[in-house]
Amino acid sequence: MVVSLGIAKLLTGLVGFVQHPTRAKTYGVHLAWSASMLLMLVHFWWWEFRLSHLHGWHFATYAFVVYYAVMFFALCALLFPDNVDEYDGYEGYFHSRRRWFFGLLAFTFLLDFVDAAIKGQGRLLELGIEFPIRNVAYIGLCITAAFVRNETFHRVFAGGNLAYQVYWIHRTYETLS
Template identity: 45%
Template sequence: MPSHSLTSPEIFQHVRIVMGMVVGLSVTRLLNGLVRIIQHPNQTRIYPVHIGWVLALLLMLLHFWWWELWLVELPVWTFETYLFLIIYAITLFFLSAFLFPDSISDYTGYEQFFIARRKWFFTFFGLTVVFDLIDTLIKGPAHYAMFSIEYWFRVPVYLVLCGIAIVSSNRRFHLAFVMLGLFYEMSWIIRHFETLQ
């Protein structure tokens, strides 16, 4: 144990190193998958919904890393908070792995793969929505007050859509969901996270 008490910013710097490693692995997996598709376009049939979720998840990971900078202001750190944040980051990595597994040779292409494995993907996606809510609450009332009623509407809507995506293989629904998710995420970031002031 150190001979002096660590400040919250010092603890945050320690924690963000571990979170950064996990987020880095997630981004690497997604980028490698996209590069593999570009390098071998005829090897596996692509699926626009799958590519849409890859882009949405890349955006979510960048957003997550930016969003977590607010933790520097957390007055008290506990091991439980640290563990929660690492599990949150690991959940995002699982989403990346579900989009680009080591092999999809058992499937005819990314469409069949994505629809067949959608229950896993959207279960973990729903978990990230819940983790996002807890993460926001951890940062304190001053933080979540800046989002207005929209945030509290956003969470249940995403959970309902994830529930539908788990049980439904309707291609039109999945296309609409990924388009909504991608554009809404971009809108949310532009409106709320342009600066950290």
């Protein structure tokens, strides 16, 4: 349910650009992170689907998954506020909120470690050494992005993130039976 709210927030925001093309100036980095969050939400749902194999669900596990989903919803809400009238379009807005956005995004990669552990040692071994390296690298990049406004860095990070997500999802899930 919370994942659906995040997807709805993103889609409403993106369709708003079509509905009102002159209301607020778009920003490529913001659009890339919006597409990335949409992919992350779909990926999150698929990742959490594996919890159906977990025996002995407890309320704490359920509450953790809901809390994890709430973090993704918060990221979507940060990408698409009710309005950006007080900013010079989405570029000004995005950079004014980048510490919140990238701080929460870094936190989701910490939560990812807990989530993988819930699925068991077998799942952690299946993910291999790339999983912790990926998460630690993302945490570092997010912390950097929170404090650096360099346009080239943000473009490369947003584009590279989107490409890597597609690569990770394809490799990780196209081989599952």
